[in-house]
């Protein structure tokens with residue numbers, strides 16, 4: 001039995017101005033994986049392809065060992081999905097929406113759902129359209145957690161949440177994953193969220209995979225070099241995945257720490273980059289980033 005809960009092989013998808021090309025990565029069973037990348041990198045498109053809501057032009061997506069489009073119904077029964085868009089009926093109340101959602105799942109647990117709704121303080125008689133963004137997220141989460149899903153897939157679940165609930169959500173997810181048969185994939189822009197709970201990080205940029213790594217391994221692979229401008233000749237520039245020049249010096253990200261350390265140790269300051277710095281420099285490259 002494979003230890004991968006999702007296997008993405010050679011997946012391509014082209015929109016007129018954007019392309020995902022021959023992407024490969026896996027999501028491991030029993031872990032929390034964070035999907036990161038700048039705006040427009042392709043995270044939502046990837047999540048929608050995994051969910052069978054967008055069709056890839058080529059390639060295969062296997063979930064629980066089965067082709068996602070061929071076994072869509074049985075696969076979705078085992079997935080808890082939290083979208084970044086509201087896909088519930090706006091005119092229904094929380095209670096009505098719960099009632100029409102429940103029959104779609106073979107393992108629906110009404111009592112558990114009720115506990116989540118109470119815990120999240122969701123007023124059952126409120127219409128979906130009257131809920132705040134954070135409340136809609138909580139509702140989607142209550143549904144996702146109430147049918148024994150082995151895999152939770154969430155698109156930016158912490159966006160729009162207040163800091164208290166944001167933290168509570170992360171704790172809830174950590175608790176959820178204590179059961180080794182459960183897995184979580186979530187996209188985020190927040191590196192603090194990842195630092196707190198992710199085991200693996202899949203980083204995409206412009207439709208391409210930058211890395212699919214265990215979070216704890218990243219500090220061993222990357223290095224931040226800080227030095228004086230006089231060092232920046234062509235040979236030195238070639239080392240950097242991303243470079244930021246200031247009036248007097250530079251900061252550059254090296255993606256081969258072992259080799260980089262030998263070269264730079266005696267001539268510059270070598271530091272361990274934060275996840276945010278790895279993202280920043282990778283996306284920036286050697287050009288100018290407009291944020």
Ligand SMILES: Nc1ncnc2c1ncn2[C@@H]1O[C@H](COP(=O)(O)OP(=O)(O)OP(=O)(O)O)[C@@H](O)[C@H]1O
Nearest residue numbers: 015016017018037038039040041042043044045046
């Ligand atoms: N239906 C569509 N038709 C055409 N282009 C699309 C469509 N959906 C997404 N795109 C384009 O695909 C690219 C990737 O979008 P996507 O929503 O997957 O990015 P993202 O990484 O989730 O971004 P963000 O962090 O801003 O949510 C963007 O350039 C977007 O404009």
